[in-house]
Amino acid sequence: MTPRSVIGSFVRAFGVVVGVVGCAAVAAAMLVALGLPAQGRADDGPPSEPTLIPEPRPSTLVVALDLRDPVRQAGVVKGRDVILARGLEVDIAREIAQRVGVPKVRFVYVRPAARLLAAKAPSWHLGIASIRATPSAAAAADLSDPYLDTDQAVVLRRGLSRLANLGELRVLRSCALRGSDGSRALATVVSPAVNPLLPSSAERLFQLVQTGVCDAVLVDAGDVGRFLAGRGGLLGPVNARVPYGNGYALSVTRGGPIAAAEVGVALRRMRADGTMHRLARKWLQIDPARLRVLR
Amino acid sequence: MQTAASNHVSVKCRAFLVVTACALALPGAAGAGLQVWFSADGTPVPVVRNGTTLRAAVEQLIAGPTAAERSRRIRSAVPPGTSLRSLTIERRVVTVDLGARFAAGRDEAALQARVGQLVRTVRSVPGVLSVRILVEGGVPIGLFPGYDLRRPIVTPAERVFSTPTTRDLQQRLVDLGFLAESGLTGIADFQTSTAVLGFQKWANLTRDGALGPTTVAALIRATRPEPALRGPGRRIEVQLRRQVALLIQDNKVIRTVHISSGAGGKTPRGSFRVYRKERYSWSVPFKVWLPWASYFTGGVAFHEFGSVPTYAASHGCVRVNHYDAPMLFGFAESGTRVDVFDEAALA
Numbered sequence: 188m189t190p191r192s193v194i195g196s197f198v199r200a201f202g203v204v205v206g207v208v209g210c211a212a213v214a215a216a217m218l219v220a221l222g223l224p225a226q227g228r229a230d231d232g233p234p235s236e237p238t239l240i241p242e243p244r245p246s247t248l249v250v251a252l253d254l255r256d257p258v259r260q261a262g263v264v265k266g267r268d269v270i271l272a273r274g275l276e277v278d279i280a281r282e283i284a285q286r287v288g289v290p291k292v293r294f295v296y297v298r299p300a301a302r303l304l305a306a307k308a309p310s311w312h313l314g315i316a317s318i319r320a321t322p323s324a325a326a327a328a329d330l331s332d333p334y335l336d337t338d339q340a341v342v343l344r345r346g347l348s349r350l351a352n353l354g355e356l357r358v359l360r361s362c363a364l365r366g367s368d369g370s371r372a373l374a375t376v377v378s379p380a381v382n383p384l385l386p387s388s389a390e391r392l393f394q395l396v397q398t399g400v401c402d403a404v405l406v407d408a409g410d411v412g413r414f415l416a417g418r419g420g421l422l423g424p425v426n427a428r429v430p431y432g433n434g435y436a437l438s439v440t441r442g443g444p445i446a447a448a449e450v451g452v453a454l455r456r457m458r459a460d461g462t463m464h465r466l467a468r469k470w471l472q473i474d475p476a477r478l479r480v481l482r
Numbered sequence: 483m484q485t486a487a488s489n490h491v492s493v494k495c496r497a498f499l500v501v502t503a504c505a506l507a508l509p510g511a512a513g514a515g516l517q518v519w520f521s522a523d524g525t526p527v528p529v530v531r532n533g534t535t536l537r538a539a540v541e542q543l544i545a546g547p548t549a550a551e552r553s554r555r556i557r558s559a560v561p562p563g564t565s566l567r568s569l570t571i572e573r574r575v576v577t578v579d580l581g582a583r584f585a586a587g588r589d590e591a592a593l594q595a596r597v598g599q600l601v602r603t604v605r606s607v608p609g610v611l612s613v614r615i616l617v618e619g620g621v622p623i624g625l626f627p628g629y630d631l632r633r634p635i636v637t638p639a640e641r642v643f644s645t646p647t648t649r650d651l652q653q654r655l656v657d658l659g660f661l662a663e664s665g666l667t668g669i670a671d672f673q674t675s676t677a678v679l680g681f682q683k684w685a686n687l688t689r690d691g692a693l694g695p696t697t698v699a700a701l702i703r704a705t706r707p708e709p710a711l712r713g714p715g716r717r718i719e720v721q722l723r724r725q726v727a728l729l730i731q732d733n734k735v736i737r738t739v740h741i742s743s744g745a746g747g748k749t750p751r752g753s754f755r756v757y758r759k760e761r762y763s764w765s766v767p768f769k770v771w772l773p774w775a776s777y778f779t780g781g782v783a784f785h786e787f788g789s790v791p792t793y794a795a796s797h798g799c800v801r802v803n804h805y806d807a808p809m810l811f812g813f814a815e816s817g818t819r820v821d822v823f824d825e826a827a828l829a
Contacts (some may be wrong), residue, residue, distance in 0.1 A: 254624040257593070260623040261622075262623065262624070262625065263621065263622045263623070263625070266620075271620075271622075271625075344705070345705045345708075346705075346734075397705055398657035398705065399656065399705065399734070400706075402734070416599050433656045
C-alpha cells in the first residue's frame with residue numbers, strides 16, 4: 188500500500204464518519220425545530236399539532252400554471268418551465284410576487300389543474316389556474332381570497348334598455364351556453380318565467396341574442412369582453428352581472444414561504460390601487476368587478 | 483477501445499446529419515416551385531415562389547407577401563422578423579422551431595391564422611404528413627387559439643369564411659322573425675323568397691326576393707326589427723313606406739310580414755282596432771272571397787291574396803302572402819291595436 192492510498196483511505200473513512208454525524212445532527216436539529224418530542228411522555232396529554240415554521244423567503248416565487256386559455260394564461264413549455272408566459276393570471280402572479288417581496292417569478296407547467304390542489308408535496312409556492320373557490324377546493328389546499336369573480340354578465344339584445352333588478356330579467360327570454368355556469372346561474376339565481384334557450388355553441392348563442400330570439404344572455408363576466416369583441420352595434424348593453432359562485436382563487440402551498448393571508452393582502456391592495464382594474468381591462472376588455480350586481 | 487467507441491458515435495452522427503440534410507432538401511412539387519400560403523380578405527390563398535426545399539418555403543412564408551402581392555390584398559399573419567431557429571423532419575413529421583416573435587400579439591384571429599399559414603405551407607410540400615411547431619425550443623400551449631400544439635398538426639384549424647348555405651340563411655330569417663319555422667327547408671323556395679322580400683323591404687334593399695350577395699351580407703349583420711311606436715301588449719304596425727307589417731308583443735317584434743297596402747294611399751292612416759274576423763270573407767264590391775280576413779276599419783282588412791307585389795297595389799286592404807296570412811289572422815285577435823303610418827313621416 189502506497190502512502191498516497193493510505194491517506195486516501197483515511198480521508199474516505201473520515202468523510203463517512205463526518206457524514207453520519209452531520210446527518211444525525213441535522214436530523215436532531217430538524218426535530219427540535221419542528222417541535223417534535225424527542226421521546227413520548229405519558230403525562231403530556233394529547234399530542235399538539237406540530238408547529239410549521241415557514242420556510243425562509245425565496246428569491247424566486249415558483250408559480251404553477253395549467254395554460255388553458257390565451258387570455259388568462261398561455262406560454263411555451265420547455266422542460267417543466269413555462270417561458271413567454273402571458274395572460275391575466277400570469278400578470279396577477281407577477282404583481283403578487285412583487286408585493287410579497289419576491290423579486291423573481293418562475294412559472295412551471297402543471298396539468299391537469301386538479302394536481303394544483305391534490306399534490307402532496309408540491310414544488311411550487313402558488314398555483315393559479317382559474318381555481319373555483321369551492322368548499323372542496325378549500326379543503327384540499329389553502330386558497331387565497333378570490334382575484335376574479337365567477338359572476339355572470341347579462342348582455343341584452345339591441346333595443347332593450349338596462350334592467351333595474353332580477354325581477355325584470357326573470358320575465359325576459361334568457362339564454363346561456365348549455366352546461367355553462369350561465370345555465371346554472373339561470374336555474375339557481377334567476378329562475379326565469381320564460382323557458383330559457385341553451386344552445387351548445389358560443390356562435391349560436393351570439394346569433395340568438397343578435398337576432399333577438401334571446402332578450403338576454405348570461406356569459407362568464409370574465410369572458411364578456413371577448414364575447415362582445417368585434418360585434419359593436421349588433422348587441423345591446425352589458426347590463427350588469429348576476430352573482431354566482433365564490434370566484435377564482437389562488438392555491439397557496441401549505442407550509443410554504445408565502446401564506447394565503449399575505450396573498451389576500453396583496454390582492455386587496457391591487458384592487459384598492461386600481462392594479463386589478465388595469466389588468467382586467469388589459470386582458471378582459473371589461474372589468475367584471477365594475478359591473479353592477481343585479482339583485 | 484475508446485477510439486472505437488468514439489468512431490461509432492461519429493459514424494452515427496454523420497449518418498444522422500446526412501439524413502437530416504436530405505430531409506431538409508425535400509423537394510417541392512417538381513418544376514412547379516413552392517406553394518407559400520397567405521390570406522386575402524380572410525381566405526387562405528397560395529402563391530408560387532421559386533425554390534425547392536422545405537426550408538426555403540418556410541423562409542418565404544416568414545418573408546411575407548411581395549409588394550405586388552400586397553397590392554392584390556394578399557396579407558400574412560406571420561410577424562415580420564420572425565426567426566427560423568431550426569427545421570427538421572423525421573418520419574414525414576416536420577418540426578419547425580421559430581423565434582419568440584411568432585407568438586407575439588394578442589389578436590386571437592391573427593395568432594390562429596399564422597399557424598394555419600405555416601401548416602398549409604409545410605403540408606403543401608409533397609411527402610409531409612404533419613407539422614410540429616415549437617417556439618424558442620418549447621411547446622406553445624394556449625398561445626394559438628384552436629390549436630393543441632402538443633401534437634403535430636395535420637389540418638389548419640382556423641375557420642375559413644364560407645358562403646352560408648340556404649338553410650343557414652333560412653335559419654337567420656327565422657331568427658329575425660321574417661320566416662316561419664316551417665320554412666326551414668334548405669331549398670330556396672317561394673316561401674323563402676317571400677321572407678327575403680320582407681327582409682329586403684325592412685332593410686331598404688332592392689326588392690327582388692333573391693338571396694344575392696348584398697342581401698346575404700345584410701342578413702349576417704342584421705338585428706331584429708324594432709317597432710317605431712311604443713305601447714303595451716299585442717299590436718300591429720303597418721309601415722306604408724316599407725310595405726311591411728310588424729307583429730308586436732310587449733314592444734318586441736315577433737314577426738315581420740311582407741304586405742301590399744292600398745295603391746295611391748288608399749289604406750287609411752291612423753290607430754285602429756281589429757273589430758271583425760272572418761275565415762272567409764265575401765267582398766261585396768269586388769266579388770271575391772278574402773281568406774283570413776281581419777277588419778280593422780270600415781271595409782279595410784288584412785287578408786290573404788294571391789298576388790302580393792313589392793309595392794302598394796290593393797284597393798285599400800292590406801294584402802298578406804299565403805304563408806303568413808293564417809299566422810297573422812291568429813295574432814290579430816279582436817281588439818288588437820293596428821297602427822297604420824308612413825314611418826318616414828313619423829321620423
